[in-house]
Amino acid sequence: MQINQCLHGAVLVSDLEKAEQFYTQILGLSKIERSLKYPGAWYQVGNFQIHLIVHPDYQRELTNTQKWGRNPHFAFAVDNLDEAKQRLETNGYPFQMSASGRAALFTQDPDRNIIEIAEMRGD
Incomplete structure (x- = not known):
């Protein structure tokens, strides 16, 4: 396969x-x-x-509440991480910067599913 x-x-x-x-x-x-x-x-x-x-009864529990990136998640690439941070802040969504030092952050959807947003410029 x-x-x-x-x-x-x-x-x-x-x-x-x-x-x-x-x-x-x-x-x-x-x-x-x-x-x-x-x-x-x-x-x-x-x-x-x-x-x-x-799933009306779905409740996501984080296995690692300190470092969101160490929970199940998926990642999106953006050209400008600062724009993503501003949009999340403006709309009241929490985020954590990546502990690795990369230009990336982790946020949560309304059900606490983790989403990574990483800056990957197409230069």
Whole structure:
């Protein structure tokens, strides 16, 4: 077997409206159509998709509350990390800078799912 592409990642959320506000308005992801009957939303990021799946009783517990990056997470690349930090601060979302010293941060969606945002300039 040879895996040649990662297609999507699924994220559990308890409140679809709050999750969609975060992923659409805060992160700026593009929502795409989906034909499935269970509640959720899909977002396209390059050749990859993020699938939000509603589980009304979902409660995410962090295994490492001190260093968010040492919990299950997925990462997005941005050209300007300062812009990402400003958007998160302006909208009241907490974040931690990467302990590695890289230009990266970790934030949480409304259900405490961890998202890494790393600066990767296309110079």
